[in-house]
Structure formats: C-alpha cells, structure tokens
Amino acid sequence: VKQFSCKDCEKRFIHRSSLRRHMRTHTGEKPFSCKECKKSFCDLSNLKKHMIIHTAEKPFPCKECDTSFRDVSYLKKHMRTHTGEKPFSCKECKKNFSRISHLKSHMTTHTGEKPFSCKECKKSFRDESYLKTHMRIHTGEKPFSCEECKKSFSQISHLKRHMKIHTGEKLFFCNECKKNTRKFTQEKSFFFVMNVKKVFMIHIRLFLVKNVFVMLLVSKHT
Numbered sequence: 270v271k272q273f274s275c276k277d278c279e280k281r282f283i284h285r286s287s288l289r290r291h292m293r294t295h296t297g298e299k300p301f302s303c304k305e306c307k308k309s310f311c312d313l314s315n316l317k318k319h320m321i322i323h324t325a326e327k328p329f330p331c332k333e334c335d336t337s338f339r340d341v342s343y344l345k346k347h348m349r350t351h352t353g354e355k356p357f358s359c360k361e362c363k364k365n366f367s368r369i370s371h372l373k374s375h376m377t378t379h380t381g382e383k384p385f386s387c388k389e390c391k392k393s394f395r396d397e398s399y400l401k402t403h404m405r406i407h408t409g410e411k412p413f414s415c416e417e418c419k420k421s422f423s424q425i426s427h428l429k430r431h432m433k434i435h436t437g438e439k440l441f442f443c444n445e446c447k448k449n450t451r452k453f454t455q456e457k458s459f460f461f462v463m464n465v466k467k468v469f470m471i472h473i474r475l476f477l478v479k480n481v482f483v484m485l486l487v488s489k490h491t
Contacts (some may be wrong), residue, residue, distance in 0.1 A: 374398075 271281035275290040288410035299309035327337035355365035357372040385400040411421035
C-alpha cells in the first residue's frame with residue numbers, strides 16, 4: 270500500500286524515505302555534495318554515478334565499437350545507436366526517439382512549453398541545450414576553438430562557418446558578376462564574414478534594381 274502521499278503532486282510512495290527523496294524534486298534540495306568539485310545532488314545514487322568522472326573508471330564497454338562508459342545506463346542508451354531502437358514514441362505525431370530526453374524536448378514543439386529559463390535575462394527555452402548555448406552570451410564562454418588560427422567561438426555552428434575562411438569553400442555564387450562569397454569575405458572583419466549571407470543577398474538585390482532600372486529606360490524609349 271502506498272500510504273505516503275506528496276502534497277505538491279499527489280504522487281504516492283510505499284516508503285517515507287522514497288517520499289523524502291521525491292520531495293527534493295519540488296524543493297530543489299541537493300544534500301549530497303561531491304568533495305572533489307563541490308557539485309551537489311538530490312540523490313546519493315546520482316552522487317555515486319558522478320564520482321566515476323573523477324576516478325576515470327569506465328567499467329561498461331560496448332562490444333560493437335569498444336567505447337566504454339562509467340554507468341550501465343549510458344551503455345544501454347549508447348547501444349541504441351547500433352540497434353536503431355527508438356522505444357520512446359510521441360503520442361501526438363507518432364515520431365519515435367532513442368532517448369526519453371529527446372522525446373521530452375520534442376514534446377515542447379506540440380505544447381509550446383519553454384521550461385528552461387535563463388536566470389540572467391529571464392529568456393526561456395524549450396530545450397536545456399538551447400539554454401546552455403544561450404548562457405555563453407552571459408558567461409563569455411567560447412569552448413569551440415579553430416585549430417588554424419586559435420580563434421574561439423560560443424557555438425559549434427559559428428566555428429564551422431568560420432572554418433570556410435580557411436578552406437576557401439564558396440557558399441554563394443553571383444551569376445551576374447561571377448563573384449563568390451570568398452571574394453566578399455577576404456580581408457573583412459569577422460562580423461562581416463558571419464553575416465555573409467545577408468551581405469550576399471544585398472549584393473544580388475543591387476543587380477535586380479539595376480536590371481529593373483534598365484528595363485524602365487528601355488520601355489520609356491520604345
């Protein structure tokens with residue numbers, strides 16, 4: 270019999286200790302702290318899992334690709350990349366996912382919910398990864414570094430875009446003047462390069478305006 274009931278969400282538990290542990294999800298209490306890095310956890314089992322990070326122990330190997338994991342649950346999740354298993358299904362659109370976290374993130378596209386809020390500017394996001402990316406605006410963190418010039422970026426997409434400066438990859442090509450974006454970005458500031466698509470579209474519009482003007486002149490004299 271589940272005699273211990275949560276007053277916040279009415280969830281019931283067999284043991285009082287289970288109710289206490291559950292209540293921390295509402296209060297945010299994290300009484301179990303890591304002595305190495307001071308990170309705190311609401312559950313002792315989560316602290317024990319975390320401690321393996323510091324010991325570097327990874328006792329659970331994948332038989333398919335020799336990757337090892339510090340927790341058997343991580344190994345199980347990883348195995349789905351080999352099996353293609355997607356056990357978590359969206360009730361709204363029947364789309365399947367390999368991880369429950371991916372399903373939860375997807376569900377916000379249906380509900381419009383944005384449960385992850387920035388404490389600095391109160392902006393909200395539907396996915397925790399978006400919040401983490403956003404937080405770098407406030408912290409100034411730039412974890413993605415270019416191996417060619419050592420310039421750092423806050424987002425991997427910005428690094429990939431930047432790398433095209435070094436590779437010479439041509440993103441856009443103008444049929445009118447035969448220029449490509451490599452010509453536009455040479456010896457320009459990084460801000461200019463990051464907005465190259467916008468700059469290129471302005472460039473194209475100049476030719477459109479010019480062509481319309483020529484057409485008007487021709488029609489006027491015929």
